[in-house]
Amino acid sequence: DGGITQSPKYLFRKEGQNVTLSCEQNLNHDAMYWYRQDPGQGLRLIYYSQIVNDFQKGDIAEGYSVSREKKESFPLTVTSAQKNPTAFYLCASKGTATSPLHFGNGTRLTVT
Amino acid sequence: GENVEQHPSTLSVQEGDSAVIKCTYSDSASNYFPWYKQELGKRPQLIIDIRSNVGEKKDQRIAVTLNKTAKHFSLHITETQPEDSAVYFCAASGSYQLTFGKGTKLSVIP
Numbered sequence: 112d113g114g115i116t117q118s119p120k121y122l123f124r125k126e127g128q129n130v131t132l133s134c135e136q137n138l139n140h141d142a143m144y145w146y147r148q149d150p151g152q153g154l155r156l157i158y159y160s161q162i163v164n165d166f167q168k169g170d171i172a173e174g175y176s177v178s179r180e181k182k183e184s185f186p187l188t189v190t191s192a193q194k195n196p197t198a199f200y201l202c203a204s205k206g207t208a209t210s211p212l213h214f215g216n217g218t219r220l221t222v223t
Numbered sequence: 224g225e226n227v228e229q230h231p232s233t234l235s236v237q238e239g240d241s242a243v244i245k246c247t248y249s250d251s252a253s254n255y256f257p258w259y260k261q262e263l264g265k266r267p268q269l270i271i272d273i274r275s276n277v278g279e280k281k282d283q284r285i286a287v288t289l290n291k292t293a294k295h296f297s298l299h300i301t302e303t304q305p306e307d308s309a310v311y312f313c314a315a316s317g318s319y320q321l322t323f324g325k326g327t328k329l330s331v332i333p
Binding site: 142144146151152153154155156159161167169170201205208209211212214215216217 | 224229232254255257265266267268269272274312314316317318319320321322323324325326
């Protein structure tokens, strides 16, 4: 619920393969975000986008890529260049700079 | 960029006692400070937030205080219950980019 849909919930890939995680929101929010969560590491920002066709790197962008062709969608591609891709990935959106961040339910990616 | 430090990393309290989690931030331009609760395997959910023009905000058993001069803010949970057990994250923002602390694992012992 909450208007942000992430799919799939669980994703398994072989090492060396690129994989794309989906994120769709129907909250009409301008800004969208991707966070990575590892045990004991909190939430680390990968990429964020404030408007369509524009996005900025976060703290750990290496090995990831994004696109923002539509306001509702912000897919994240985990490339083979990402050395430790196994993690819990959270997509989020917000309407203004000082409004709450709304999270999707997350995608747990396992790469073996 | 912004840096948010959160303490303690783990906290155990007896049911009915109070719990306090503290955060400091580095960027004096930050003006929005939310707190999130995350249960195991689930997404973080906003429990309370405060803006820089307010020093304290309360919602039932939860309160947040902000000291802009010292650049720190705290979460207070009173009369803790077992269902309060979770990981709590603080965050700070002065723009669209939100920076999170590393989290506090709160355990409430029945």
